[in-house]
Amino acid sequence: MVQYLTLVFPAVTLVCLFMFFRYYLKVTQPLAGTTEWITRIVNKPKFTLLHRRHPMERRDILPVIVITLIYAAVAFFKLGNLTAPQSFFRFTDEKSSVTVKLAQPVDIGKIMYYSGLWVGYYTLEFSGDGANWEEQLPAEGKEHSMNQPHSDLFKWLYANINSDNTATQYIRITASRKPMELGELAIYDKNGVLIPPDAISCSDAPQLFDEQHEIPDKPTYMTNMYFDEIYHGRTAYEHLNNIAPYETTHPPLGKLIISIGIGLFGMVPFGWRFMGTLFGVLMLPILYIFLKNMFGKTVIAACGTVLFAFDFMHYVQTRIATIDTYGVFFILVSYFFMYRYITRDPEEAFNKSLPSLALAGLFFGIGCACKWIVIYAGAGLLALYIVRLIWCYKYYKDNEISGFGGFFVSTLVCTFTFFIVIPSIVYCLSYIPNGLAAGMEISEGMLWDPRFYQLILNNQTFMFGYHAKLEATHSYSSVWWQWITNGRPILYYLESWDGLRSSFASFGNPVVWWGGFLAILSMVYQVFKFRDSKAFFILVGYLAQFVPWLIITR
Template sequence: MDILLQAIRPTLIFPILLLAALFLLFGSYWRWILSPHNLHDRIRRQSGEVLPSPAKPRFSFAGRCHPLERRDGLLILLLTLVYAATAFFQLGSFTNPQSFHNFTETQTVEVEFSQPFQLTRLMYYPGLGTGDYNVEISADGSHWSTLWARENEEGTVTGYYWADAEGYEPSYAMPQHYADLFKWLEITPENTLEVRFLRITAKSTKSPIELGELALYDTSGNLVCPDQPGEASALFDEGDTVPESPSWYNSTYFDEIYHARTAYEHIRGIYPYEISHPPLGKLILGIGIRLFGMTPFGWRFMGTLFGVLMLPLLYAFLKNLFGKTPVAFCGTALFAFDFMHLTQTRIATIDTYGVFFILAMYYFMYRYLTIPAGTPFRKGAPWLFLSGLFWGIGAASKWTVIYGGVGLALLYFLGLWFKLRDWPKVEAGETPPVFRNLWLIQTLAFSVLCFVVIPACIYTLSYWPYAAAKGDTSLGNLIHEMWKNQEYMLTYHQGVHDTHPYSSRWYQWIVDGRPILYYLDYTSVPGSKSAFASFSNPVVCWDGLLAVVSLIVHCIRRRCGKALFIVVAYFSQLAPWFFIGRTTFEYHYFPSILFLCFALAYVYNDLFEMGLPWMRKSVYALTGTAVALYAAFYPVLIGLMVPRWYTSNLLQWLPSWPI
């Protein structure tokens, strides 16, 4: 009984209330929207009159793209500015070390301090390269002590200490491994010794091995620097960048250790360490590094900017689809204030670029599909070109865009079929319409250019940094590097089966069942914690899933082209994960969450068309609830330090949520 009571968390009341409200709303929606197909039969039975059955509608994407109005521009600006303020707030440090000392193999650097001091703690900031350092200190320059690592039976380092170096091989106890790069690391030895001289020797496993800054602290907590560092000047020249303690704000975390590093390697012309994804996403990420330096703000800037830019495009898309300003506003607000949208765009990985280009390629495809049958080829060509262009750019950024490309192709061929089916017939005495066969040949030929040739060129050219790093940018080597990497990526992703405490499967994503924890610190401030995880706003996730189910029904009963468009787009991003056996995480659901917001906008449009005041109010209430939850969960989406009672008593709705 006690175990059962402990399992029943007080915070369960929040998801129960939200789910009750959602099912109440959708119960009413399904009653009033899905049931009216029986209205014709009811009228016929009541009147006794035999009425002809209504004609069964045909699928079609053709229709009006509703334009933006002045008030739409104001609402777009409002949403974008509010979200941008929350997204860029404390994004990352501007002042990490920019100069690095490049150690050669077994090179020893020695420095002398003007006054001896007791060394109690040291921090260091690794740059490129991996290996280890042997750190030695001395009070007189004759007798040296070496930093040693204390390990448990499993080989895990549990602490550090100074010990006599005489008669021992170098310990190389200070690590610089692949997961340590561009993050502040801290070592606090168990014993304290007097220091007048310090020397450090590197042992490299992957050159170059660079160290950005070395910070030494005395018993008073003061930073101590040598007066004349000599050849080691790069290790002590940016003391103003040393933080009080390492954190996500001043260091890489999660997959930033791969993608931020790779972007920097591209800038420096070094063959990249991370080659498990196409290069273009890292090249875009590198623009922020070029603008703001190799700093956390620099490597996170472009992803956050693309997250902001998604909102105007999404708003225009929803307004084109439904023509209602409240629907476009609420649908965009749901995505703007979705938890995963914030968390994933603030981390320096490539998922953001994939989602942006998925949104863009579907937008331009929709603009093409809505053009009426019989429209001259030249009027649809720009939309096809733009859709293919963004498909190519996206595919060169991350393979998840290729999944979306399958849905895009399905919609494209369905659209062609609908246009040929609905092609205007020539009446006697009328001017013939555009010649259908010529139009079809032009369209297919142009589509091959837009969706095959141009994307293939973009994809291949994105490997220019690989070829340049090898010193051969010829077309043959460029194609060779590209093809070699495709083989590696396919093999790599098939082999990712390592267990992970926060891994999850697609059926957990769709119900927010297992978020992935990116960062956790509960020791810096007693009674408080800093943490953030990647998961979706419950309103978007749970409400959106009910909306997708509704749209599937609409596809069958209404034969609605808009519903079909959204359902195909949603499942093109989710369905491939049904069959992928590699280790997966909830952030893989990010592209699908975009289309949950489309599905919700569809339902909201229906609720507005029902004309019932309480239905309209429910749309605003749900949107407001999503915004309120965004504000409540905001600290655990960006890593603010908050009291532990706040997260445990208010935010941990489900036991599987690691917040």
């Protein structure tokens, strides 16, 4: 029964949505026989950008607040632990190993450890007297006993002990590379009993046993990084601590935003996920205002925002410390201000339209500094901008208004400033932490130093080459048409414990995605049948983000 429910529920919901919008379209049509109805029948519809931008009203306050707060409560629920080991021992050339002494000999079963920065492995050696040492051999299938690869940073990990260490009183841990950081150790005997910290001494590295209350019963997503957090969350921490960033295949700003959460809450799961979830919550009121501006109906704004709040991918993606959320957020905001710009009356004072155009360019630039997918949105914004210029030319001509040449030149100058100059400045400023980590100083003129801009240029070359040549195939890869149909969700997290399984997958809500695709098809019809500029706007935004992926084969 349950297996059929997953198909019946979206199908029934889609039918209900269809009936709702069918009713809405019917009641918004002019009554038969009226002057407006006759005009629509006789006259061929004309494409126009002159639309009223409907303001928010008092009746909008309650639904937007309720929807946002309910979603926020769900989004932040069990986002991640608020605590994790914060003191790390750093292995260096001067101190490449530490020795742990137990109060009495123990038959050791396993060691759980919390990994920190930098990759490598640790050699484990055991001794009963502190003089004669036996190296722990790795478990079958493992290269080393205590591994710390790039995919396992800021995680609780296990090292199972194979040797017969019935008389172990000393443990020596040696790092394969320097520097490497280790956050905490938990030592268990063969019966799985945790050896208490008062039975352990480690004068070499007291940081390894000073937060034993953080040891989890079992590691989960609540305690560990997962999926691409190992890149973006780690790099955010590095930016915060003036360390050369590990992840440089995307611009820095998204990681810098993540670092705000880490700065507020510490290098803990809640901290590195906080900003992404907050931005995911903030998308809801922005979308509500956008829909209200465009359609003027509270019920439409509320319905659209609720559908977005129930999208599975939005929920999952914004609860993970990756940079995609920020790109989508700034795309949404830049399109909102572009809509406000292109729907302005061409006869109104020129300077009144500039704030909307400037904000569209600013948020476009901020988005580009987070992730290059925003450049695709730039193509859509450019298309809308060009259509507006062409429409304004026809408007001036049809209404015999002079001065289009001056309007055209002034608009181009402002657009160049807002969409080229300002985004370029924002983009370069986002590299300040990279410059600081490279040894430059703002007080010493870093922003005027050619080396700073060479660093930026080198990273652009590296990013382009990386993405152009990347062949990242995996078992959850999918092609573009599967995105529409949810044909191949991507698995983000999977753990099994005692016969139980915990997993996260990212895919769209069928109601939103299937219904949304049908809505896009209807937009095509609206554009060609009724010359509907609102439908055109939506269609351009959709295609700008979707079409580029049709030519990317990886």
